[in-house]
Amino acid sequence: MTIMDRHIIAISGGGFSEERDALIDQYILGLAQKSSSIRIAFVSTASNDSKDYIEKFHNAFQDFETTHITKQDFAEPDIQELVNAQTIIYVGGGNTKYMLDTWKAAGFDKLLKNAYRQGVILAGVSAGAMCWFEHCYSEVNGHYTQFEGLGLLKGAFCPHYEEPERKQLFNAWASTNGITPAYPLTDNENIHFKNEQYVMKLTSY
Numbered sequence: 001m002t003i004m005d006r007h008i009i010a011i012s013g014g015g016f017s018e019e020r021d022a023l024i025d026q027y028i029l030g031l032a033q034k035s036s037s038i039r040i041a042f043v044s045t046a047s048n049d050s051k052d053y054i055e056k057f058h059n060a061f062q063d064f065e066t067t068h069i070t071k072q073d074f075a076e077p078d079i080q081e082l083v084n085a086q087t088i089i090y091v092g093g094g095n096t097k098y099m100l101d102t103w104k105a106a107g108f109d110k111l112l113k114n115a116y117r118q119g120v121i122l123a124g125v126s127a128g129a130m131c132w133f134e135h136c137y138s139e140v141n142g143h144y145t146q147f148e149g150l151g152l153l154k155g156a157f158c159p160h161y162e163e164p165e166r167k168q169l170f171n172a173w174a175s176t177n178g179i180t181p182a183y184p185l186t187d188n189e190n191i192h193f194k195n196e197q198y199v200m201k202l203t204s205y
Contacts, residue, residue: 010129039085080114096130096138116152188203
């Protein structure tokens with residue numbers, strides 16, 4: 001049995017929702033196996049399954065086999081098979097806490113972890129990047145608060161670190177709570193993890 005490498009790409013900002021032929025998206029596609037067709041699924045929970053966001057995804061990756069997974073799909077009997085069949089799972093931005101709560105209530109978090117262990121590449125922007133880590137610190141009902149992520153990666157991730165309030169609050173929270181490692185990234189920065197280990201920081205524009 002071939003042991004598959006596990007990849008996670010954490011994107012602070014940008015990607016297909018903001019750029020045409022985004023460099024970070026090209027990098028993610030480059031991690032996929034070249035010998036087979038690339039299947040890529042978009043998980044849009046954090047945006048409450050925004051139709052515009054989903055349409056942007058399909059347009060951006062129209063040269064590949066695309067699908068999207070909404071909250072209604074979580075209850076489908078073959079949802080694990082669908083997730084496992086993907087080359088890449090791409091998670092969109094939005095409300096991190098809402099997304100994680102929705103996933104956990106439906107058991108979709110376990111499906112993602114299963115697929116990851118089988119070598120499905122995980123990628124995501126903002127909320128879709130924060131969720132892979134042990135700890136999250138983000139806005140909930142207008143106030144910053146701590147909550148638990150999926151725990152595939154150690155520590156915590158802070159997107160949009162160029163925002164002064166977010167930067168100040170995240171630094172204070174991470175320092176007070178001894179959060180290590182902490183990955184604060186501005187919107188042109190991204191991180192690649194391979195087999196749960198930091199590989200490199202990527203600047204995309």
